[in-house]
Amino acid sequence: MKRHLPIIILIAALLAGLAAPLATGASAPGFFVEVLLGGLMAGVLYSLVALGFVLIFKASGVFNFAQGAMVLFAALSVARMAEVMPLWVAALLGVGIMVLLAIVVERVVLRPLVNQEGVVLLMATLGVSYFLDGFGQSVWGSDIYEINLGLSKAPVLILRNVFQGGILINKDDVAAAVVAVLLVVALALFFQKTATGRALRAVADDHQAAQSVGIPLNRIWVIVWSVAGVVAVVAGMMWGSKLGVQFSISQVALKALPVVILGGFTSIPGAIIGGLIIGVGEKMAEVFLGPVMVRTFDLAGGGIENWFAYVLALLFLLVRPEGLFGERIIDRV
């Protein structure tokens, strides 16, 4: 019971925080659901980025915070290449570029630092992010580029019968969500049902034991990085299609951190759920909590979503550092 007390306090606090939105929601349920869905959609994008991160960490024990920058680089490459070739060709090339990039980063940056603490790796991959920022813009240009997935950007009204006036959602958001779900299901099947997937899980558990039963580590790592590369290209294309492709390190590179803290560094479901919680939480806080705070404190506008994710992660850290689904870390002297 005592072990669960911090969680109970956290949930109670979250519910209290949700009181305002729920109150508004009670009076305008359609709007509430709209915001909720919008949050979920944003959350899906975060989840996809965190997913790549968790995959690499699970299989090789490496913190790759450059994941976000790599996603953006992939998106940028695909967007530009798609100007001169069919989208699906560009996407395939994009996966290739991603895998190559991932392998280079792993060999040059991450492997020499493999025994260092997470902070050193974070700083190194921030360096990589900076490099990719400059490099990407030198090679591909600095404007905002579009990825045209062939989906109409016009929002659509659904559930007109259930909620008054219906709910407005974007088609590309739905597409992103569907793709994410398909991806997660595919990954889950891959890890649980195939021999390679089993090998990956073995490697994640214990490198030496896996080697001693004959699992070829290097090949496994190439597979992992390739899978992560595919996830990154998918995430990049979804993100790029929705928002246009532009580098913003604080948005992408750093936001993965709260997501994996919430979900646990080694958990795939955690990455998904963490991303969704952050996406929904941010939107809810911005839309519902924001006006309340503006009125109470006489603020000059909103912007709560800038810090919400990090403060939420901080609270989690103080209460449950291993995240929702991560493993308990025991410190012994």
Add this chain to the structure above:
Amino acid sequence: MFYRENGQFKQTYRQDEALLPIAQDRIVMLALLVFAFVGVPFLASNYLFLSILNPFLIMALAAIGLNLLVGYCGQISIGHAAFMSVGAYAAYNLMLRVPNLSFLVALVLAGLIAALVGMLFGIPSLRIKGLYLTVATLAAQFFIDWMFARVKWFTGYQSSGSVSTPVLDLFGWQLDSPVKKYLFLLAVVTVFTLLARNLVRGHVGRAWMAIRDMDVAAEVIGIRPVYAKLTAFAVSSFYVGVAGALWGFVYLGSWEPLAFNINMSLDLLFMIIIGGMGSILGSYFGALFIVALPIVLDRVPAWVGAPLSTAMASHLASMIFGTLIVFFLIVEPHGLARLWAIGKEKLRLWPFPH
């Protein structure tokens, strides 16, 4: 052959504990200070002051502050520019609301306020370390950014959200030219550097380093982690708070809330990684590098006949920074300061091979 301690025997502990025990070092330092205070004002152009020297001095101060926390005490912070912001806005509000307040007093008070805020956000360090602590400092960065942007009281209810400051008047001496600003900054930074050097060689500095190197053993010796970590946050935030106030008042003149955003925090971090963590001298190296490189990339290619566009120059700067960060983290975690120390070691033998 010239840089040797031969014949310089220390006969008391006091002599051994001096800041600059080697006579040649003392001579060089004296010459450097004389040159900095007397020579540079005559030799440097206004442009040099405005674009390199003045920002370099302020950033060196901020880098020293961050280095105390990260390099000496081992507590990571990637949101430190937020405390610069606190210092700047605190100084602004003090000068605005307290009549006839001397800027020097406001500067120290602003530093103290920043120290308090820093201590507050340093409390998580008592329970979490390393990677997890970075999230706490990021939360500080984004929350404080937002607070100064939205809570109108801080900006004196200006409609634009940005604040501007008058020309500084220090007991009659008006800081109305780049040279005068330079001299003021040089004086402040010199004093603060001396204070930092003293702290680092005192027992609090050793406590910080003990916590950094092995906090379990430090506790066993009787060092209280709470005291060490919170003082590290406090002193570090004091320094960057003062630096922030100087940045806003002396260098920028007017600023908006985004002036102290995450990019500046990352710049500070890069300064101490490249310059050398756990080294005051390294903070200077790093600050000079980060301040000067974009300017150099902007101007030098044109001189050698291969001009770069401004955009390209900034991309190149990002790439160079990124590469150097990775390089220094892998190859020489103690940064340029260690390379400098190695160079000095070689100098002791020069021109002899061994």
Add this chain to the structure above:
Amino acid sequence: MSAQPQAQEMIAQGRRIGEVLLSVEEVSLSFGGVNALTDVSFEVREHEIRAIIGPNGAGKSSMLNVINGVYHPQKGTIRFLGQPRHDVDTHEAAAQGIARTFQNLALFKGMNVLDNIMTGRNLRMKAGLLAQAIRFGRAEREELEHRAVVERIIDFLEIQAYRKTPVGRLPYGLQKRVDLGRALAMEPRLLLLDEPMAGMNVEEKQDMCRFVLDVNDQFGTTIVLIEHDMGVVMDISDRVIVLDYGKKIGDGTPDEVRGTQAVIDAYLGVSH
């Protein structure tokens, strides 16, 4: 072992063994199902050298960890200087006068020998932040005062030539001396030594024995040490405790313990 005649002589000179300094009463410690210690009781008298021996995994290091507050026992009390302790933290234990060295060393790799030992003086250095920043005057006097104390310890341990060397560069035997020096700098009443001779050759062991005996003799420090080398234990300790599987199976002078059947069985691996 050539430390033998020296040790016997010193004991023969009759150090005054005083009152009970530390009393361990029915201490039990477990980690999630593994019982590290079960109902262990013994006392340590002032000025004596008490050894804790036992096969690997017997709980010796855990016992030291309990004494200086790294672990908190689920059951039992520790009484230090007559006062019962409950859940005391390591730095409080240090303030009470308990110092300790580590089996795997725990030196501050980023500092040199002098600074490492100076950290042992931190408890006694009182100058405030501002005084240290200004340095001139009070803080400087305090630094020099404590530096003099540390230099005496450096002389005692014969490591003068290395005082400005970063500790990471020293050979293992010298690092062990620095570890000891740092503990001595705390001027402790009770010194806990965790395998101070581990990994040393014969000469190094002789030196360390000499230092341990000198510390006890000159400064009167009470010493509890864990050691595997039976020769050393039998020579320099006044009394010995034997642990096996977390339980105490022997307590007395070296000769008494040597003859106890349970102890012989434990070391010879007779199943019990």
